Amino acid sequence: MADPDTTDDRRLIALFLDMMIAERHAAASTIDAYRRDLSDLSGWLAGRNRALEDADTDSLRAWLSALSRDGLAASSQARKTSAARRFYRFLFSEGLRTDNPAAVLDTPKLGRPLPKVLSVEDIGALLTQARQDQSHRGVRMICLIEMLYAGGLRVSELLGLPYPPLRGDKRFLMVRGKGNKERLAPLSPEALTALDRYLEVRPRFLKKGMPSPFLFPSRGRDGHLTRQHFATELKKLAARADLNAAEISPHVLRHAFATHLLAGGADLRTLQKLLGHADIATTQIYTHVQDDGLSDLVNTKHPLAGR
Structure with a gap:
């Protein structure tokens, strides 16, 4: 040839x-x-x-x-x-070939890694440390964590929230997720309190004399707080709280929301709606996290463990 x-x-x-x-x-x-x-x-x-x-x-x-x-x-x-x-x-x-030689190719099987999970105590330690900083930036960080953990939002959904964020029922956010689909995200009383406190200091983050359509405005190019900046500040906070900063990110807070709800008795269909998953198979990953947790519980707490 x-x-x-x-x-x-x-x-x-x-x-x-x-x-x-x-x-x-x-x-x-x-x-x-x-x-x-x-x-x-x-x-x-x-x-x-x-x-x-x-x-x-x-x-x-x-x-x-x-x-x-x-x-x-x-x-x-x-x-x-x-x-x-x-x-x-x-x-x-396009008629450039009479067949498709790639149609029968097998796709390599992907092992889906289990999401990293924070315990309820880890979340508490993170918030306790965050409350040590009562500056406007500290108040913003508390609000970000409370809202992310209370509503199970994707970080892009959180940082892109409009201002004002609450309409109608003040206990819920209207979130625009993937595929431009809207869903309701609940806010806990703690998250609502944190949001109220943040709204008082929000003007500190605005460009002088310039309004912003975003709940979390920034003077940067994007117009709102970036995920990179939030992730960096969250890792610094985790380190101060004596947590493993390498394993903590905004997305891990969403995982914590899901696993803690499931542990508390939430059913998968409800969790699917709250997370905005199009396919329940995506939500089912959290059942594997729960299985691992139950196994650890038996291995460490059962009276015959270690025999």
Whole structure:
């Protein structure tokens, strides 16, 4: 077989990426990932005197096997498999191939890691430490933690909350989550108190003479507190509270909300609604966390443990 023309590969990749931008409105990061993955495949095939256009299923499987032998993470293998499937589906739909050699590729199985969980005592220690700082920034941090833990919000949902945040029933937030779907998130009395205190100091975070549509405004480019800044400050707080800062993030507070509710008797369907999960399978991960907790309880507290 003659050496493949990599110019043809680049042309096909460019056509595919143009389609993804025009028809799928793919984000720049998605386009970059597709370009890298398909260029990687093109280079691998070229080393075996094949072009993207004439690759068969066996050569694609050999590529994926090589990635696995090289120790590539299963999640990265899955992403590359998905890129190949979508690329060859595009070639087939455009009449550039008469088949889709990637249609029968198996996706590497991904082991879903259990979320890190804070205990109720950990949350208490975090809040106790936060209350040591009564400055306007300290008051904001208390509010952020209370609202995140009380409502189980995603950090992006919390930081993007509008001002004013409460409408109608003052016990609930109206949250706009993934897919632009709205849901109600409850606020505990403690969270409402923390919110009231924060609203008193909120003007300190505004640009001089400038209103903001966000509950947590910032003078930075985004207009609201960034997740990176919040995460950094939360880790500093955790360290002062003698907690393992490496294992604490805003997202871990959402996990704590879920696991503590489940431990308290909440059912999965209710938890699914509160978390804004589209699929209950995503919510079921917390049952595994509970199973681990029950096992630890038996192993440490049962009278026959250790015998």
